[in-house]
Structure formats: structure tokens, C-alpha cells
Amino acid sequence: MSESQNIIVVTGGETFIGYNIALRLCDEIDRRRSSKNYKVRVLCSNKDGLDKLEKRGAELHVVRYEDQENLCQHLRHVSLVVLTLNDREQRARDARNIIECAQQERCQSIQLISHIGCDRANENQCGLYDFQEVEECLKNKYQNGRWVILRLNFVQQWFYLWSPMIEDHGKLRLNVKEDSKFAPVNMNDVLDACMKVASKNQNDEEFCVCEQYHQKTFQFTGRDAVNAREIARELSRAVEGRQIQFEPISMEDMKQYFEEIRQDQRMLISSMQVFEKSSQDSQSKHDKDNLIPQGKYLTDSVINQTLSYLELVRENQVNDATSDIHKVTGNEPISLKNFFKDNRDQFRGR
DSSP states (O other), X not given: OOTTOOEXXXXXXXXXXXXXXXXXXXXXXHHHTOTTOOEEEEEESOOTTOHHHHHTTOEEEEOOTTOHHHHHHHTTTEEEEEEXXXXXXXXXXXXXXXXXXXXXXXXXXXXXXXXXXXXXOOTTOHHHHHHHHHHHHHHHHOOSSEEEEEEEOOBGGGGGGGHHHHHHHSEEEESSOTTOXXXXXXXXXXXXXXXXXXXXXXXXSOOSOOGXXXXXXXXXXXXXXXXXXXXXXXXXXXXXXOOOEEEEOOHHHHHHHHHHHTSOGGGTSOHHHHHHHOOTTOOTTOOOGXXXXXXXXXXXXXHHHHHHHHHHHHTTSSOOOOSHHHHHHSSOOOOHHHHHHHTGGGGSOO
16 A cells, blocks of 8 residues: 555535444544554535544535546545445445546445345335445445445444433334334454454554455345344333333334434434433443434434335345354444443433
């Protein structure tokens, strides 16, 4: 790698996944104190709520994805592109443009953050189908460097979005069947795996897709596949003293809920305020504020993606748990039971 290729680009910085990956990369660079003086460059549709990244030393750039010359400027001298789909309706096209520019600018490597189930999606399931299109583009058009695809399952932290429903109704409502199984993955495990794939070991000074992972596709899931009834039971055990019941709902009702909580004040307040309310028995392992999604992350494209995935869950098409997290990190994935236990205060009401 040339000395000038010391830039890590993260796209989709305004999304929950992109923001947290960028933040973790800033932490890793600080921890490793690499002599190569790496910088994190975050490409985003807007800078709202990204102040913390700037304070951590990241460069923020609002980009015009349809302007390839503009994109190419930000992809010069780059060792690693972490390609996270943005929050725009045309996000698949935007991602394809990034891949083409990365090829043109000879970026060293691309780590694509994709989604489990995308290979089963059809064009009517546009939220998931976006990932399928981008995966194909990466495989067919990016020839100058290494690439890896990381398909994420439904992220455990996404259950925080159900906390207003649980608080108001004591219900876990999903557009799935009672016995439909899936294996949600913890975002902390995802972040650990992303860092491992981008470096040979913890003290490695270079950030680039490792040769051993080149042209591989990983499926990051939780440890166990669980059904909706079991999830509600684990929630009940975690919050103690309240019985949470699972209730199946239609896709239309699920969509309506997501649209309503975008503006729910409980999903808009600072997560740090929530932690200040937490009771004394909070577990020390609870998630940091950046891992608690706010309503703003529920853009139309993300809602469609989530609804399409849950439909695949309902049809028992994504019910496998893999060992890929363990293969990459060497650690067992965090179980859904422990996630609820460690973050019980977030589900007890705000």
C-alpha cells in the first residue's frame, strides 16, 4: 500500500449502521495509534446528529451521489471503503455509483454491509432487493482490489424501537407467525467482526480487507434462532414483574407503527437522558447511547427493508443461525436473552 492510501471511507454515515461503524473505526484508530495516520472520512446525505463523529476526528462530507466526479474526489487514496447503504430511496443506485468510482480511483478494498435474506428478495421487496443489486454490482464491476460481503441479520438493538409499544400495551407485535424463527445479531458483535475483517489482528497498523476474506460472503447472525413467542418470554423475564405477550399483526399495521414512532417523543429524546433515569440495578454491560436507535433512522427505505425481512421470517426463509461471528471474532455471539437482561431498563418504560 502506498503511503498516501491512509483514508478509510464509510458511506451512509447518517444511518444507524454507518454511524456506529464510523464511530468504532475512530475508536480503533485512537487505540492502535498507527504510524500511518489513518483518517475516517464519512460520506452522508446530511450531517444531522453527527457531531460526535466530528469531535472524534472524522471528516464529514455531504455528497451528491449522482455526481461521479464529486464522489471520485472523496474516494482518492483510500485503503478501505465500508459501503453502507444510505437512507435515500435511490440508495441502490447510489451504492453502485460508489463502487464504480472506487474501481476508477483504485481503492484498495471494499467491505459491503449487506442484509441476510437479500438473496431471497424479489423486486417487490425493494428494501431487501437493494442489497441484492449492490452485491451483484460489487462482484461484477469491482476488479482492482479486495472485497468482502457482510450480511447482517436483524440487529438486536432494533428491538428498542418496540419499547413504546411494550410500555403502552405490554405487547410485542410483529408481522410474523408465533412459531417463525430468526436469529437476531447484536450490534456489538457486528462491530467487532467488521474490525476483524479489516485488519489481520488487533495491533495491525493497516486497515484493508484481509486477503483471507477476499471474495467471501459472511452471514452474521445471533447464536440461536428463536421464535416470536420465545422473544416475548425473554423480554418478560428481563423486565421482571410484567408479562409481555406476542401478538401477530399485518404488514400494514407494522408499517403504521413504524411511521408513528418516527415522531414519538420517546424515540426523539437523548438516549443519555434515558440512562439518567435508569434504576440502580442497571447492568454494567448495557448499550451505550449510540447503540439505541432513534426514530429518525426509520426512513421509508429502512421501513420497507424491515417489513420485507419480517415477511421472510414469517415464511420461515431466514431461520438459520450461523457460526460466522465466531469464525471471524473467536467469540460466541451475544444471546438475545443476555441482550434483554443487560438492557432491561430500556424496556421498562421511560
